[in-house]
Amino acid sequence: MNTQGKVFKYPDNVDTDVIIPARYLNTPDAKELALHCMEDIDTEFVEKVQRGDVMVAGWNFGCGSSREHAPLVIKTCGTGCVIAKSFARIFYRNAINIGLPILECEEAAEEINANDEVKVDFDTGVITDITTGKIYKAQPFPAFIQNIITSGGLLNSLKEGAKND
Template structure:
């Protein structure tokens, strides 16, 4: 699988309260929630994001609450993937479980700039900054997690193995 898009860049410790503020969590409707994606850190994100665009961030992306609404709204906005130096552990699980592609790559997260055109090849873990011509290699998922992703998320995978 490959994605290509423009980069939205954010700092370290982007928390789930800015990804999807709790004041909107009185619903679990993805489309309604997605209208507020990244609202408290970048109110323009939802107006500017185009399918395939990529979020690049620093350390500990998705820290804070366990709300699965966070990866869900990023996915519902048709974001191609999130590249970060590291992910908070619950967000990491939730992204895998809900099928939001994420990649850990310290160097790419450091060097890629906002607005750059970036392409990602998930099979090889290669990140290419088309604007600068640089390429990066992301850490691959362990096979166990790769299987969950390939089988369409945690529940689909469980269902497949239980029947």
Template sequence: MNAKGTVHKYGDDVNTDVIIPARYLNTASHAELAAHCMEDIDKDYVKNVKPGDVVVAGKNFGCGSSREHAPIALKASGASCVIAKTFARIFYRNSINIGFPILECPKAAEEINPGDSVAVDFDTGLITDETTGRTYQAQPYPEFLQKIIKSGGLMESIKG
């Protein structure tokens, strides 16, 4: 499983209310959530994000309310993954539950710049900044979590 795309970069403590503002939580439509993704922190995100793009951020990404809407909005917007210094634990689990890969890699989060082209190998945890040629090693998911993500989420992975 791999990702390749352009970087959209954010700072520390990006909370779930910024990823998808609470005023849009009355919809179950993934497309509607995607249409408002990141609008309170980056009004141009939805205009600029392309399928496969990568979100890079600082520490504590996804802090705040424990809603699955945040990783759903990112995934539905076209983002292929998030690379951050650290994640809020509930965001981490919600991302796995919906089959949205995220990687903790402090050095990559610091050094990768907005607009860089990045490739990610989820099986090995290797992150390559194709713009600079630098590589970074994130801890890959254990095999059972890779299965959940590759299946499209927890519920899909347990269907027989």
């Protein structure tokens, strides 16, 4: 699995309230919600994002509310991957559970610039900044989590587990 696209760069402590403001949470419909992804800090994101593009952010990405709508709208917009220095724990868990690829890599998150063209290989954790030519290596997931991701999310992995019992 991999993704390639343009970088949208964000600061530290991007919270789930700006990823998807609560005023829109009167619907669980991901497509409708996705129209408002990031709008409180980046009004152009939804208009500009293309399938496969990559979000790059600082520390504690996805802090705040447990709303699963947050990784869901990022994924629904077509974002191929989020790279951050660190993720808030509920966001991290939710992203894995719904199948949004995320990678923790401090160096990449620091150095990659907005609008760079980036390629990410999830199997190896290798991040290539095509614009600068620089290559980074993210921490791989533990096997247990890798299994949830390759199954296509938590519920699929539970179903597969039940079949194997």
